Amino acid sequence: MGSIVPEVVNFAARNTKEVGDVLGIGASKRVEWAKGLLEGGPVNGTIFYAGEMYPVMGYSEGAFRILRRVEGLMEINHLAKIGPIMRKLGIYTVGMNSLWGGINKRYEKALQDAVKVLKGLGVEIGFLFEDEPPSGVALHTYGLLREFKEHANWVRERFKELGVKRIVTLDPIVATAFRLYYPEFVDGWDIECYHFVEVVAERIAELGLKFDLGRKIRVTYHDPCYLSRTLGVVDEVRFILSRIDGVELVEPERRGIFTGCSGDGGLELTQPPVARKVSLDRVMELKRTGASLVLTSCPACILMLRTGFDSIGHRIEVEDLASLIAEAMARGSERVESELKNFKRYKVFPKSPHFDSLSLEDLSKVLKMETDRCKKCGFCNVECPTSKAMNRLESRSSRGRVTLINSLVGGDPVRPKEVLDRLYTCVLCGRCSQECPAGLHVQELIVYGRAYAIYSGTVP
Amino acid sequence: MSSNIRSLLSELSKRIGKEKIFTEPEELYSYSVDASTEFKQPPAALVRASSEEDVRAVLELADRERVPVVPRGSGTSLSGGSVPAVPGAIVLDLTPMNRIEVNIDDGYVMAEAGATVLEVDKACRSYGFFFPPDPASSRIATIGGSLAENAGGLRGAKFGVMKNWVLAMEAILPGGKKLRIGEPVYKWRWGPDLMSLFIGSEGTLGVITRAWLKIYPLPEKVVRVLGVFDRIEDAGKAISQIRRRGYVPMVLELLDRETIEIVNESLGYNIEVAEGMVMADVDGPRESVWRIAREVENVIKDCGGRARASDDPEEMEQLYLARQGAYAAVTRAYPGVLLEDITVPLSKLMEALRELDRMRKEYGLRMPVFGHAGDGNLHPNICFDPRDEEQLRKARELFVKTGQLAIKLGGAISGEHGIGLAKKELFLEEIKAVRGEGYVEVVKMIKQLLDPNGIMNPGKIFL
Numbered sequence: 032m033g034s035i036v037p038e039v040v041n042f043a044a045r046n047t048k049e050v051g052d053v054l055g056i057g058a059s060k061r062v063e064w065a066k067g068l069l070e071g072g073p074v075n076g077t078i079f080y081a082g083e084m085y086p087v088m089g090y091s092e093g094a095f096r097i098l099r100r101v102e103g104l105m106e107i108n109h110l111a112k113i114g115p116i117m118r119k120l121g122i123y124t125v126g127m128n129s130l131w132g133g134i135n136k137r138y139e140k141a142l143q144d145a146v147k148v149l150k151g152l153g154v155e156i157g158f159l160f161e162d163e164p165p166s167g168v169a170l171h172t173y174g175l176l177r178e179f180k181e182h183a184n185w186v187r188e189r190f191k192e193l194g195v196k197r198i199v200t201l202d203p204i205v206a207t208a209f210r211l212y213y214p215e216f217v218d219g220w221d222i223e224c225y226h227f228v229e230v231v232a233e234r235i236a237e238l239g240l241k242f243d244l245g246r247k248i249r250v251t252y253h254d255p256c257y258l259s260r261t262l263g264v265v266d267e268v269r270f271i272l273s274r275i276d277g278v279e280l281v282e283p284e285r286r287g288i289f290t291g292c293s294g295d296g297g298l299e300l301t302q303p304p305v306a307r308k309v310s311l312d313r314v315m316e317l318k319r320t321g322a323s324l325v326l327t328s329c330p331a332c333i334l335m336l337r338t339g340f341d342s343i344g345h346r347i348e349v350e351d352l353a354s355l356i357a358e359a360m361a362r363g364s365e366r367v368e369s370e371l372k373n374f375k376r377y378k379v380f381p382k383s384p385h386f387d388s389l390s391l392e393d394l395s396k397v398l399k400m401e402t403d404r405c406k407k408c409g410f411c412n413v414e415c416p417t418s419k420a421m422n423r424l425e426s427r428s429s430r431g432r433v434t435l436i437n438s439l440v441g442g443d444p445v446r447p448k449e450v451l452d453r454l455y456t457c458v459l460c461g462r463c464s465q466e467c468p469a470g471l472h473v474q475e476l477i478v479y480g481r482a483y484a485i486y487s488g489t490v491p
Numbered sequence: 492m493s494s495n496i497r498s499l500l501s502e503l504s505k506r507i508g509k510e511k512i513f514t515e516p517e518e519l520y521s522y523s524v525d526a527s528t529e530f531k532q533p534p535a536a537l538v539r540a541s542s543e544e545d546v547r548a549v550l551e552l553a554d555r556e557r558v559p560v561v562p563r564g565s566g567t568s569l570s571g572g573s574v575p576a577v578p579g580a581i582v583l584d585l586t587p588m589n590r591i592e593v594n595i596d597d598g599y600v601m602a603e604a605g606a607t608v609l610e611v612d613k614a615c616r617s618y619g620f621f622f623p624p625d626p627a628s629s630r631i632a633t634i635g636g637s638l639a640e641n642a643g644g645l646r647g648a649k650f651g652v653m654k655n656w657v658l659a660m661e662a663i664l665p666g667g668k669k670l671r672i673g674e675p676v677y678k679w680r681w682g683p684d685l686m687s688l689f690i691g692s693e694g695t696l697g698v699i700t701r702a703w704l705k706i707y708p709l710p711e712k713v714v715r716v717l718g719v720f721d722r723i724e725d726a727g728k729a730i731s732q733i734r735r736r737g738y739v740p741m742v743l744e745l746l747d748r749e750t751i752e753i754v755n756e757s758l759g760y761n762i763e764v765a766e767g768m769v770m771a772d773v774d775g776p777r778e779s780v781w782r783i784a785r786e787v788e789n790v791i792k793d794c795g796g797r798a799r800a801s802d803d804p805e806e807m808e809q810l811y812l813a814r815q816g817a818y819a820a821v822t823r824a825y826p827g828v829l830l831e832d833i834t835v836p837l838s839k840l841m842e843a844l845r846e847l848d849r850m851r852k853e854y855g856l857r858m859p860v861f862g863h864a865g866d867g868n869l870h871p872n873i874c875f876d877p878r879d880e881e882q883l884r885k886a887r888e889l890f891v892k893t894g895q896l897a898i899k900l901g902g903a904i905s906g907e908h909g910i911g912l913a914k915k916e917l918f919l920e921e922i923k924a925v926r927g928e929g930y931v932e933v934v935k936m937i938k939q940l941l942d943p944n945g946i947m948n949p950g951k952i953f954l
Contacts, residue, residue, distance in 0.1 A: 403877070404826050407526045409565050409631045413607075423586045424518075424539070425566070431521035438520040443533075449517045468819035 035448035035488040037455070039300050040173045042111035048182065051165040052083040053300070054090050055114060057124055058161045061086040064139035068146055069158035076196030079149065079156040080224075082205040083165040085142055088330040089135025090127050095299055095338060099307070138330060141350065144357035145201045145227050151360050152234040156199055164189040168208040172297045172459065174451075174481020177389050180216045187217045198224040201353060203258035203329050210262065215383065226258060227353060228328055232267035232374060235274055239369030242359035244277035251281050251322035252352070253313070253336060254290035255329030256460040263288070263377035268328070268352065270372070275359045281320040288377050289465070291316060292416040293327075293335040296458030305427070305456055306335070307342065308420035314339035318347075325349040380461060381470045386479065394483045395440040401476055402437035404469045405430070411463035411473060417456050427456045429463035429473055436480035439487075447488025454481045493579060495556040496535050503538065506548040513537040522582045523574065525566040526628070529829075530574040530912050534561065534582040541587040543663065543700050549583055550698065550946075551667030559949050560665075562694040564605060564633030567626075569830055570911030572640055572693050576950025583698065585635050593618060593706075599658055599675045603701045604635025608642075611704065620706040623650035626907070627818065635699045641691035643907035648743040648865030649774075650707070652907060654690040660702040662689055665942045675703035688937065693909055694948040696941045710741065710774035714784035715807040716800040718769035718791035723747050723848060726767025727840035729794035730864045733771065734837055738787055742772035743865025744814050747844070749851075750821075750859035750872075754813050757820040762813045767844075769796065769864075770814055817861045825857070827877035829890045833897035834867045834906035846896055847871055854889045856882065868906035891917060898924045910952045919953055 034041065046055035064086055069079060117123040128135075149156055164186045170179035200206050209224035234240075252268055259265050265287040272280050285291035294310030314336060317325055325336055325347060336349040384401050387393045411429035412418045418428030425431035432454055438445045454477055463473040492514070504512050513519070514536050523533035535558075540546045553560045559580035563573040575582065586605040593600045595618045602611045608629035612622040625644035626632050632642065638660070643652040650656075659673030672685045689696060720726040726745055733743065746768040754760055769791065773784045781802075788798035801807050821828055835843045844860065847869070851858035862870040871893055875886040894904040894917040903921065904910075910918045922930055931953060938945075938954050945954075 400826075404822075405528075406822050406828075407524050407528050407566065408628060409526065409567055410628075412565070413630050422539075423565075425584075426518050426521040434521050434524060435517060438523075443516075443520055445517050445520050449515060453517055453521075469822040470819070 034485070035451060036173070036175070036485055037301060039111045042114060043169055043300060044173065044175050044178065047083065047165060047167055047169045048178065052087050053169050054087060054094070054127070055118065055123065056087040056090055056127060058163070060124060060128070062158075062160045062163070064142050065146070065158050065160065068143060069156065071160055072157050073193065073195050074155045074157040076194060077156050078195050078198055079146055079158050080198045080200040080205065081142055081158075081163065082200055082202040084204065085138055085202050085330040087135065088138040088334055090131045091299070092334045092337065093131025093134045095303070095334070096341075098303065099338070099342070138333070141353055142201060144351070145353035148231060148353055148356045148360055149199065149227070152231060152238065154199065154230055154234060159193060159195070162189070162193060166205040166208045168204055168212070169297065171208060171212050171478065174454070174478055174485055176479070176482040177486070179212070180389065183213055183216045187213070187220060190222055195222060198222060199227060199230050200224065201227045201328070201351065203255050203262060204331065207257045207261050226262060226264060226328070228258065228267045228271065229264055229374075231356065232270050233372065235271060236370050236372040239367045240274065240364045241367045242275045242356075242364050243362055244275055244355070244359045245362050247277050247279070248324055249279045249281055249322045250324045250326050250355070251283055251317055251320040252286070253283070253293060253317060253325060253327040253332055254286055255327055255332045256290055256292060258328055259290050259377070260288050260379045260461045260465070263379065265377055266374045270374070271352070271356065275355070278355070281322050283316050283320050285316065288379050292458050292460040292462070293332040294339065294416070294458065295331040295335045296460060298456070298458050299335070301455040305417055305420050306458075307339070309416040309458060310335045310339035311342065312416065312419065314343060314345070318343070318345055323347065326352045326355060328352050380464050381472050383472050383475050384479070389482065389486075391483065391487055394479060394486070398436055398440045398476065398479060398483055401471060402433050402440070405433045405437070405471060406469050407434070408468060410466040410468060414462045414466055416460060416462065417458060421456065426453045429457070432457055432477060432480070433471070433473060436476060436483070439480070440483060447484040451481060451484040451488065454484060492535055496558055496579065499552045499556040499558055500536055503548060503552055507545045511539045511541065511545065513539070522563065522566070522584070525568045525571060525573040527569050527571040527574065527911065527913055530571040532575045532578065534575050534580045535578070536581050537584060538581055539584045539587050543661070543669070546583065546585070546663045546698050546700055547667040547669065549581065550663050550665050553581060553946050554665040554667070554944055557944050557946060559946050560698075561948050562635070562639065562698045564636030565607070565631045567628040567632045567636065568640060568911060569832070569908040570905070570913040572909050572911040572951065573636070574912065576912055576948075585698070585700070586633060588700065594675070595620070597675060598677065598706060599703050600706055601675070601701060601703050602634040604633060604699055606634050608632050608634060608637055615706045616709065619709055621709050622656070622704060623707050624653050624656055634702060634704070638690050638699050638702060639692065639694050640909040641907070643863065643866070643868065645742045645744065645863060647863050647868065647907070649739045649741045654687060656705045657686060657690065658703045658705055660686060660689065660699055662697040662699045664697040665944060665946050670697065673703070693911060693951050695938065695951055695954045696947055712777045712780045712802065713741065713772050713774045714780050714800055714802045715810050716771045716773060716784050716787050716791070716798060717810045718771070718796040718798050719763060719765040720767035720769070720794070720796040721765065722795065723767040723844045724841040725795040726769050727844045727864065729769050729791050729796055731837040731840050732790050732794055733787055734865065736790060738773070738783065738790070740771040740787065740865065741774045742770065743863070744770045744861065745864035745869070746813055746817060746861040747859060749857055750817050750861045751813055753824050753857075753859050754816045754820040757824040758816045760812060760816065768813060770810065814861065817859070821859055821872045821874065825874035825876075827875040827883065827886065829873040829875075829886050830908070831869070831871040831873065831890060831893045832905045832908040833869055833871070833893060833902060835869070835897055835900045835902035837867050839900040839902065840864060840867065843869065843896065843900055847893065850889060850892060850896070854885050856885060856889060858889070863906070866906070867902065895920070901925070912951065915953060
């Protein structure tokens with residue numbers, strides 16, 4: 032098959048479908064962190080969902096660190112080629128573990144801390160262990176939407192069989208998938224999904240709890256775009272931090288729904304140099320806050336910020352908010368007034384465009400109509416992190432990518448593979464949509480544009 | 492690709508480096524449009540200049556090989572200024588040239604062509620100064636593009652347009668020669684004014700590479716006055732009376748009923764719907780600004796309007812909602828919009844507004860009107876459904892009629908957006924009506940002198 036999808040994306044997609052996670056580490060490794068901590072199966076229909084990123088993010092961090100060091104000699108595509116061979120030889124997971132298992136422990140700890148916090152607050156959760164189906168969100172990110180649809184419908188069946196009604200997760204990317212993408216791709220999707228931060232903030236308010244960290248610390252918080260801009264969860268984080276004595280929050284310039292990108296959105300695989308430049312910009316901004324600890328709530332952001340700080344030689348810890356809460360909770364709590372808080376749910380993006388199907392005809396019809404609405408004002412380019420990273424080259428900027436989708440579906444002589452390459456420079460942070468006077472849901476158009484490029488450019 | 496472009500690019504890549512030259516169709520198509528949205532033409536090559544030397548090399552070789560060059564900033568032209576009018580051109584992207592240096596002691600800011608207007612303004616603000624021209628696209632529009640188009644903006648009522656703020660500039664001519672005009676001093680005895688020749692020439696004479704721009708102290712205080720009117724003519728009258736009685740607000744904007752309605756419909760706001768709305772930003776010393784604001788309020792009342800003034804930042808923002816949302820609202824509500832940019836003498840504002848209202852009814856199209864009426868500049872937005880051919884035809888006709896109205900009233904067909912491709916015919920009509928044929932002849936002679944091979948942005952204005 033003559034797929035135009037880069038080898039590395041094929042690698043990620045194949046692993047996601049066959050093994051469950053992008054690097055292909057496997058389910059048994061992905062659930063190790065939970066042993067002895069959680070009981071198997073849903074509790075009252077509720078599960079803690081680890082997802083396919085958090086439990087194995089350390090392996091990605093390790094791999095990316097090595098690739099940065101050997102830049103020019105080896106790239107991610109090589110790993111994508113070597114990986115399957117190593118797996119056939121039965122040395123892949125073992126090799127990965129011996130190399131980067133240590134780094135991975137830190138990500139596993141975040142999951143363990145999150146569970147401790149939830150349980151400490153009386154939230155009843157179970158865990159599916161190796162039965163946990165991967166969300167498949169990477170398929171969506173890379174525009175493999177037909178594959179994602181098939182996968183999502185399979186996931187729905189698995190959840191049904193296992194009696195899952197409610198999901199609590201620490202990963203805002205999978206939370207976005209279950210909350211926004213699944214309803215679009217799975218008929219009758221009725222499983223609720225909450226991010227850890229939402230549940231914790233609500234419980235702390237309801238129980239009227241206050242904690243003491245036992246030390247004074249200046250922290251800054253990096254709002255992950257999926258949590259703040261996409262899901263609209265911003266105030267909960269500030270509320271939680273305000274309930275921990277000893278924590279002084281210093282906000283970076285770009286925060287809340289206007290947060291800056293840490294550089295991934297799948298780019299570390301497809302466009303590592305762009306990802307790194309974007310990340311560099313963000314870590315410099317976070318450094319300027321003078322904080323001694325950077326908190327965030329997304330595994331990909333943790334990875335990008337850690338490696339980003341390393342690249343500028345700034346020694347600072349980056350950890351999940353869950354770990355700080357767990358540390359404070361371990362010292363006990365005091366009761367203050369309980370309250371029912373209605374946290375504001377920020378609504379940033381316009382309604383997603385509706386596609387009747389994933390046929391090329393339907394994709395191109397809607398993409399043409401939507402991209403024709405672009406007034407080319409370029410306001411989206413101003414805040415576009417990859418535009419800045421790529422010295423404002425139009426084809427690597429928000430407006431240029433929309434123009435290219437318009438050209439591709441409009442029949443201009445542009446090549447699907449080359450358009451896809453440029454569309455893969457988008458981090459999907461959604462900052463562009465906030466600036467668009469015409470109200471375009473730009474990052475959705477990018478994902479569907481990727482799909483169109485892939486399916487129109489693939490020669491069976 | 493023709494052989495002359497091929498040989499040009501091969502030599503150019505030796506001179507400036509191949510990483511600055513792009514020929515893949517995907518790069519070219521992403522530079523094939525601008526904010527005019529009506530025109531599309533990919534260039535044969537894209538060159539991204541990061542220094543004056545790069546620009547010189549391009550213009551030297553392009554002139555030798557007779558290859559058209561279209562200078563481009565951020566591509567925010569509303570008249571097609573940055574879209575090639577002919578195939579086989581080089582688009583010369585100047586955004587990588589974006590250095591800014593503020594010289595506060597001598598009262599100017601030096602900006603390279605690719606620096607954005609907003610960045611220039613920001614650089615001055617840390618010193619308590621600002622750069623007054625503020626095109627609505629200032630966050631992305633470049634200094635080079637704004638000079639080439641002689642852009643204006645909201646603050647034009649008091650501060651005029653780009654040309655009023657230039658002390659000196661440098662441009663590269665076809666053939667690669669550098670032209671320096673003026674000096675960064677506030678008094679400089681001019682010979683023939685070459686500066687004005689380049690400002691507004693839309694890239695048809697050469698490439699502006701940098702400029703030394705005047706700066707202005709930030710106002711001590713601003714009070715925003717909002718006037719609401721039951722008749723649009725009264726809003727027009729209030730604007731001309733504010734000016735007539737000697738008040739010069741920094742911003743003096745007008746919105747009509749259709750604009751307010753569309754803002755409410757499309758952005759979900761709940762702004763009081765009135766036939767006309769006037770917004771004035773009165774600036775001045777702390778001690779006197781409120782007195783002047785009250786006097787402006789009185790003018791509004793004298794003209795039959797209801798007035799409200801505030802210096803509270805939040806309330807000021809509220810008063811600004813309708814104006815701020817106008818462009819977004821129109822673009823959300825209508826996939827097809829032809830944005831007009833006419834200017835009329837202040838005494839003819841009322842007549843213009845009445846006539847525009849009559850015209851939109853005659854054509855059965857929605858045409859919200861807003862604009863910088865304080866300097867006589869109106870932006871009728873002709874809305875249509877691009878899939879409906881009849882509507883498209885009517886919209887185009889109305890576009891021409893609107894321009895003709897401006898000419899009839901002794902105004903101009905473009906206040907700040909430029910002529911480019913969108914208004915070529917109308918511009919010739921305007922010239923014929925009010926300037927006489929000598930103008931075209933002289934400009935063509937100048938063009939012939941500076942650009943004998945006609946490589947600079949051919950097909951624009953009437954050149």
